[in-house]
Amino acid sequence: MLAFIAYQLLKSDNSSTTSSPEVVPESTSAMVPSSATEIPIATPTPDDPNYVILTREYEWLVPSIEVMELQELLEIGADGLYGPGTREAHIAALEQNGLPLTGVPNEPTGCNIVIGEDICGVQIGNLMEIAIPAVTEGLGSPTQEAGWYTECGTQYRTIYWGALYVDFTRSDLVEPKxxxxxxxxxxxxxxxxxxxxxxxxxxxxxxxVDWDPNEPDAPISITDIATPGGPLIVPEPDLFEEAIGASLLYNxxxxEFSLRTADYVVVFSEYSGDPPGSDETEFRWEFTDTLRLCENPAD
Incomplete structure (x- = not known):
């Protein structure tokens, strides 16, 4: 915990220095060098501080000052989170210098998770008895299961696989789906x-999508403004807006804040702690294909 507090202080210090490089979310492809030969790192030896930074063990998406040091050494966006972009640049630097890959964390394994698309081959409308085994085969056993509950007059059941959830509905006329x-x-x-x-x-x-979250009945339209694809989840809203190339709109x-595209919806809210502004600040995110509406599951 002390290390991460130091990491936050270092981020604050870096952001207040006019000569600091612009911070870019580590997951964007722009931060990954085009080839290993472009990484400006001299071959380190065990008594070289760079050797320690390159060969220490890192954890996937666990914020730390050590990851920030690595990202600064690799000259990529230093957000302190070890994700796909950092991993690619890190491996390139290690291989360039003939160093072992033992400290490189494994990427999470499982079926592809693309927001707004099918999950582990499961489609919207598939029966629950088919969907649960399919997602479990792709992502492992569920980590959290809830019983049936009623919201907006509709019966729901939500099952989690880590941060991924699947909502099911049922009625007297329709099997759980x-x-x-x-x-x-x-x-x-x-x-x-x-x-x-x-x-x-x-x-x-x-x-x-061009829309106003404060005018739910107003018409919406799909624009010709493209949003990028890729592993763009970052915890801080300003970095996410930079990565996605669009602003979150306040409701x-x-x-809460939200963003809509033709394929998915993003919802963000911030809890500032008790008292407000304390170290318990929390960023709450949801990424899904559609917002939950009051609807008849038989429709």
Missing amino acids: VVRWGIRNSFHVINGWDKIFPSIVRFPESLL FSAD
């Missing part, structure tokens, strides 16, 4: 992500 799935996770400034990501989460390339009634 998949109604939606998504990623729901909270990032705590001190302790990091609340739930594990069962596999790498990617966004599809999409088109931004006054719900006290």
